[in-house]
Amino acid sequence: MTSFTEENYLKAIFKINEKTSKPASTNGIAQQISTSAASVTDMLKRLAEKELINYEKYKGVTLTPTGNKIATNLIRKHRLWEVFLVNKLNFSWEQVHDIAEDLEHIKSDSLIQRLDNYLGNPRFDPHGDPIPNAEGKFMIRNQTSLDQLSIKQKGVLVGVSQHQSEFLQYLNELEIKLGTAFEVLNITSFDKSIKIRKDDTIDITLSHEVSKNLLVKKINE
Amino acid sequence: MTSFTEENYLKAIFKINEKTSKPASTNGIAQQISTSAASVTDMLKRLAEKELINYEKYKGVTLTPTGNKIATNLIRKHRLWEVFLVNKLNFSWEQVHDIAEDLEHIKSDSLIQRLDNYLGNPRFDPHGDPIPNAEGKFMIRNQTSLDQLSIKQKGVLVGVSQHQSEFLQYLNELEIKLGTAFEVLNITSFDKSIKIRKDDTIDITLSHEVSKNLLVKKINE
DNA sequence: GTTAATATTTAGACGAATCTAAAAATTATT
DNA sequence: AATAATTTTTAGATTCGTCTAAATATTAAC
Numbered sequence: 001m002t003s004f005t006e007e008n009y010l011k012a013i014f015k016i017n018e019k020t021s022k023p024a025s026t027n028g029i030a031q032q033i034s035t036s037a038a039s040v041t042d043m044l045k046r047l048a049e050k051e052l053i054n055y056e057k058y059k060g061v062t063l064t065p066t067g068n069k070i071a072t073n074l075i076r077k078h079r080l081w082e083v084f085l086v087n088k089l090n091f092s093w094e095q096v097h098d099i100a101e102d103l104e105h106i107k108s109d110s111l112i113q114r115l116d117n118y119l120g121n122p123r124f125d126p127h128g129d130p131i132p133n134a135e136g137k138f139m140i141r142n143q144t145s146l147d148q149l150s151i152k153q154k155g156v157l158v159g160v161s162q163h164q165s166e167f168l169q170y171l172n173e174l175e176i177k178l179g180t181a182f183e184v185l186n187i188t189s190f191d192k193s194i195k196i197r198k199d200d201t202i203d204i205t206l207s208h209e210v211s212k213n214l215l216v217k218k219i220n221e
Numbered sequence: 222m223t224s225f226t227e228e229n230y231l232k233a234i235f236k237i238n239e240k241t242s243k244p245a246s247t248n249g250i251a252q253q254i255s256t257s258a259a260s261v262t263d264m265l266k267r268l269a270e271k272e273l274i275n276y277e278k279y280k281g282v283t284l285t286p287t288g289n290k291i292a293t294n295l296i297r298k299h300r301l302w303e304v305f306l307v308n309k310l311n312f313s314w315e316q317v318h319d320i321a322e323d324l325e326h327i328k329s330d331s332l333i334q335r336l337d338n339y340l341g342n343p344r345f346d347p348h349g350d351p352i353p354n355a356e357g358k359f360m361i362r363n364q365t366s367l368d369q370l371s372i373k374q375k376g377v378l379v380g381v382s383q384h385q386s387e388f389l390q391y392l393n394e395l396e397i398k399l400g401t402a403f404e405v406l407n408i409t410s411f412d413k414s415i416k417i418r419k420d421d422t423i424d425i426t427l428s429h430e431v432s433k434n435l436l437v438k439k440i441n442e
Numbered sequence: 443g444t445t446a447a448t449a450t451t452t453a454g455a456c457g458a459a460t461c462t463a464a465a466a467a468t469t470a471t472t
Numbered sequence: 473a474a475t476a477a478t479t480t481t482t483a484g485a486t487t488c489g490t491c492t493a494a495a496t497a498t499t500a501a502c
Binding site: 246247248258259261262263278279 | 478479480481482483
Binding site for chain 3: 027037040041042058
C-alpha cells in the first residue's frame with residue numbers, strides 16, 4: 001500500500017519523465033514537490049526498496065512498471081474528479097486542481113469505475129488533458145501549440161499546457177475555452193504575438209507567452 | 222489544521238459522548254479506533270494542547286466547541302458523500318461506509334456546499350441518519366426501535382442503528398428498506414421475536430437482535 | 443586536466459503517530 | 473479498609489517524512 005506522500009513522488013517522477021523524456025533528477029523532483037533535495041533522496045531509497053522506481057545514485061530516476069501503473073492511475077483519478085467537479089458541481093476550470101489533488105488519493109477501484117461511467121467515460125478533462133484508461137493508456141491527439149500555426153490557418157482550442165489559475169482566468173476574460181474556433185490573422189515577427197479571429201467575430205491579440213500554452217487542433221479545408 | 226488521524230479521534234469521541242451521554246474513556250476510544258490505550262493517551266494530550274477536547278487525567282474526555290464543530294462537520298461530510306455514492310453512483314447502502322470514511326477528510330468548504338446543493342440538500346443519509354447542517358445542528362426525528370412497538374401498531378422504517386454490511390445485506394434479502402411500511406402482527410414473549418406484515422402483503426418474523434436495530438416512525442390512524 | 447561550481451547524498455535531529463511493557467491511579471471486592 | 477482487578481498513564485522504542493548542515497560526486501570552466 002502506497003502512502004499519500006509516496007504517491008505524490010511517483011506522480012512527480014512521472015510528470016518529469018514525460019516532459020523531459022529523461023530520468024528525473026533529485027533536484028527536479030525536489031522542485032516539483034516543493035521540498036529539499038535531501039528529503040527526495042530519502043524517499044527515493046524507500047521507493048526503490050519497494051521496487052516502484054529504478055534508482056541508481058547520481059543517475060536519476062525512472063518508474064518501474066508497477067510505479068508507472070500507480071502514477072497513471074493517480075492521473076486518471078485526478079482528471080476524472082476534475083470532470084466531476086466541473087460538469088456536475090459547476091466549478092470553473094481554474095478552481096478544480098487543488099481539490100482533485102486530494103481526491104485522487106482516495107483508494108477505491110469500484111468508486112473510480114462507477115465515477116467514470118457516471119460521467120459518461122470522458123476522454124479528456126476540463127483542461128483538455130487526456131484521461132488514461134484503466135490500463136494506464138493515454139489517448140494521443142493531433143495537436144500543436146498555437147504559436148506553431150501560420151497566417152490564415154484555422155483551428156480549435158483543445159487544451160492548455162498551463163494550469164495556473166491566473167492563466168485560466170485570463171482566458172475566461174477573453175471568453176476563450178475548449179472548443180473555441182479561430183483563424184490566425186497576423187503574427188508580429190519581433191515579439192511573436194499573434195492576432196486571431198475568434199468564432200468568426202472577435203479579433204484578439206495574444207502574447208507569445210500565452211499562445212505557446214494554447215493547444216490547438218488544425219482545421220484543414 | 223487537523224490531521225486525518227486527529228479527525229478520527231474527534232469523531233470517535235463525539236460518537237461515544239453521543240451514545241453514552243458521558244465523557245469518553247481512554248479504553249472506549251481505543252476500542253472505537255482499534256488502537257492501544259497508550260496511543261490514545263498520547264493523542265489526547267495533543268488534542269487537549271490544541272484545545273479541541275476537555276481532558277483531565279483519568280477523568281475521561283469531552284469535546285470543546287471547536288472540537289465539536291470539527292466532529293459534526295466530519296459527520297456532515299461523511300453522510301453527504303454516502304448520499305452521493307448511493308443516489309448518484311448507485312452503490313448499495315452496505316457498500317458506502319468505508320469509502321465515505323476516506324472522502325470525509327477532504328478539506329474544501331466550497332466542495333461540500335456544492336455537493337449538498339447538487340444532491341438536493343438531503344436531510345438524511347442512505348441509512349436514515351440525519352445530516353447535520355453547516356452549523357452542526359442535527360434534525361431530530363420522532364422515532365423508536367421496532368422492538369418498542371406493540372401488536373397492531375403500524376409504522377415505517379426510517380433508519381437503522383447498525384451499519385455492518387452483514388446486517389444491511391440481510392435486510393436487502395428480506396427487501397426491507399427505508400420507507401418500507403409494516404404492521405406488527407405478533408410478538409413472541411420468550412425470545413422477543415416479532416412478526417410483521419410488510420407492505421400489506423408479506424409476513425416476516427424478525428429476531429429481537431434485528432428488531433431493536435430497526436428505527437421506525439409510528440403511524441397513527 | 444585541475445579547479446570551480448553544481449548536484450546529490452549522508453549524517454544527525456525532529457515531530458507525528460504508533461507500539462509494548464511497566465508503573466501508577468482508580469474502582470471493585472471482600 | 474485492605475487487597476485485587478481494572479483502567480489509565482508513562483517510559484522507551486519504532487516508522488514515516490521532514491529538515492539543516494556537512495561531505496562527496498559529478499559536471500562545467502578555464
